Amino acid sequence: MTQEKIWTAALIVIGDEILSGRTQDKNIAQIASWLNVQGIRLAEVRVVADDMALIAEAVNILRARNDYLFTTGGIGPTHDDITVDAVAAALGVEVVIHPTARAILEKYYETRGGLNEGRLRMARVPQGAELIENRMSGAPGIRIENMFLMAGVPHITAGMLDALTGTLEGGAPLLSVTLGAWAPESEIAGVLRDAEKAHESCVIGSYPFFRNGTVGANFVVRSTEPHDLETCRVALKAGLEAAGYEVTDGGI
Amino acid sequence: MTQEKIWTAALIVIGDEILSGRTQDKNIAQIASWLNVQGIRLAEVRVVADDMALIAEAVNILRARNDYLFTTGGIGPTHDDITVDAVAAALGVEVVIHPTARAILEKYYETRGGLNEGRLRMARVPQGAELIENRMSGAPGIRIENMFLMAGVPHITAGMLDALTGTLEGGAPLLSVTLGAWAPESEIAGVLRDAEKAHESCVIGSYPFFRNGTVGANFVVRSTEPHDLETCRVALKAGLEAAGYEVTDGGI
Structure with missing residues (x-):
């Protein structure tokens, strides 16, 4: 490789x-x-x-x-x-x-x-x-x-x-996929860390917000590897659901 | 001094x-x-x-x-x-x-x-x-x-x-005053430079914009010296007017 x-x-x-x-x-x-x-x-x-x-x-x-x-x-x-x-x-x-x-x-x-x-x-x-x-x-x-x-x-x-546009030499574009949940970031920090650790080519960003009196966060998985991105997304979604949160594809 | x-x-x-x-x-x-x-x-x-x-x-x-x-x-x-x-x-x-x-x-x-x-x-x-x-x-x-x-x-x-707020030691606050004119920045660059040169404690920023099909700019004079700020403002205003532009106090 x-x-x-x-x-x-x-x-x-x-x-x-x-x-x-x-x-x-x-x-x-x-x-x-x-x-x-x-x-x-x-x-x-x-x-x-x-x-x-x-x-x-x-x-x-x-x-x-x-x-x-x-x-x-x-x-x-x-x-x-x-x-x-x-x-x-x-x-x-x-x-x-x-x-x-x-x-x-x-x-x-x-x-x-x-x-x-x-x-x-x-x-x-x-x-x-x-x-x-x-x-x-x-x-x-x-x-x-x-x-x-x-x-x-x-x-x-x-x-x-x-x-x-298109005139500079570059590498594989950085791909991203977003999941959202009405979860306090501080409740699911472990889920994020585990998903990132298990998928070496991926980084997961966590973007908390406060809307209508409730806290939530969007989680952006980034990778240049389409396959890794998808397996990381699936693992993160499963982890968030296992922690008791409904997950919105594409973010909230 | x-x-x-x-x-x-x-x-x-x-x-x-x-x-x-x-x-x-x-x-x-x-x-x-x-x-x-x-x-x-x-x-x-x-x-x-x-x-x-x-x-x-x-x-x-x-x-x-x-x-x-x-x-x-x-x-x-x-x-x-x-x-x-x-x-x-x-x-x-x-x-x-x-x-x-x-x-x-x-x-x-x-x-x-x-x-x-x-x-x-x-x-x-x-x-x-x-x-x-x-x-x-x-x-x-x-x-x-x-x-x-x-x-x-x-x-x-x-x-x-x-x-x-108020807990950090600092110097004199930076004061500023704004003038605006419907002037292309490139027409009055000399006016700005001359006004700044003549007032050592002042810096003049020029912030062009394009609105309703016309170009204009706001000019912000900054200084920690209230007196210099005022004389620089007056000189800049006079210079812009001498160049044929109407000047709006406070900016456009």
């Missing part, structure tokens, strides 16, 4: 607006879900301030220990958009104007007041970079080595992810 | 459910906003998997370079709740049952089926820890050295933060 390679990615969320609490991040969940479909596991996320040294530090650590590194934020037209500079510094390369990016922006802003200094910033890339298509708002994302520099605004990020 | 100390905190969000994309994190924004009111700046966030070594690594780095370290998640009753073990390992101390936590849980579960092995896990703390009151669901949070181990479920986290 061969051990399949597990493909991993890290994400750096760049921006004072997340750390100040002003903006609720939506890109972590969006990128995590997208990566699952590509057969890549999101292994770690860091949220860092708009600070060259901190971004460069995170870039160099995370790109070395993962197959891919994504960043969101900091590639817009304003003075606090420094992701390109930080990544170039981390790689030890120059920042250059990408001619295709410049042409895209010239065309996009032709009917929107023309290119100015701020807008031209969005054509800047670390030397050697390729572009990621932005179907929403002109300014492209940036691909260099194993890194993908994406917009911070979630619907623009979504468009860039869409453009990348 | 003396330079005031800037108090900082880091946050570790622990949990495969965030990295899998299943759950959208709400604690980053919640804790960031709460910290602002305490006069403490959220400096960095990491989201890490339910993995002892990865949690311990992040704990040791972040607690050393910040005044405070918060964690959310992984203090529940199930087998994948390993935050206490990871923090104890990072500190090089034993995991012990905290007698007060045990008493709290015994009382809480008296009418809910009694204490069992899973529930008793929630009385485990790194040796030397104090408890953080949980007004929502029994199991307390944990305070040890400069660390605060909190629940992952956002409304329980909120209750624990409430119990901590």
Whole structure:
């Protein structure tokens, strides 16, 4: 039996607006879900301030220990958009104007007041970079080595992810199946642990909730092995029923 | 003129459910906003998997370079709740049952089926820890050295933060004021940069949006100095108006 390679990615969320609490991040969940479909596991996320040294530090650590590194934020037209500079510094390369990016922006802003200094910033890339298509708002994302520099605004990020779909090498997609029960998590911790231990390729997550005055939980079994997933699901369901709980397939 | 100390905190969000994309994190924004009111700046966030070594690594780095370290998640009753073990390992101390936590849980579960092995896990703390009151669901949070181990479920986290309000030493609260304009961010990048440069204690964040077919942005000026905040606000407003945009106080 061969051990399949597990493909991993890290994400750096760049921006004072997340750390100040002003903006609720939506890109972590969006990128995590997208990566699952590509057969890549999101292994770690860091949220860092708009600070060259901190971004460069995170870039160099995370790109070395993962197959891919994504960043969101900091590639817009304003003075606090420094992701390109930080990544170039981390790689030890120059920042250059990408001619295709410049042409895209010239065309996009032709009917929107023309290119100015701020807008031209969005054509800047670390030397050697390729572009990621932005179907929403002109300014492209940036691909260099194993890194993908994406917009911070979630619907623009979504468009860039869409453009990348199917282009990254990944492993078997992570499959999941959900069971739900009106059980206090603390009553059935042993059942979960036993089911997980008996199925090595599976992990079981437990997600408690409190609704209409009653506690319950959904249990998500994850595996890249369809057969293991199914036997683990059956064992978990049997365990929960043996503990006296009715089980809802697909979750509550 | 003396330079005031800037108090900082880091946050570790622990949990495969965030990295899998299943759950959208709400604690980053919640804790960031709460910290602002305490006069403490959220400096960095990491989201890490339910993995002892990865949690311990992040704990040791972040607690050393910040005044405070918060964690959310992984203090529940199930087998994948390993935050206490990871923090104890990072500190090089034993995991012990905290007698007060045990008493709290015994009382809480008296009418809910009694204490069992899973529930008793929630009385485990790194040796030397104090408890953080949980007004929502029994199991307390944990305070040890400069660390605060909190629940992952956002409304329980909120209750624990409430119990901590006013108990942490912090600096001057970060003040903010918002201006909005139906301006493309890329048209007024220079105005923002100039206003920020002219007011050293201020940072200006720019938050573009797209509504009803038109682009606009809110501009948030932040400072711990009320006077600087006001002069920066006035300068920014004047700059935006000079560029031909109507400015909405308080944001759009």
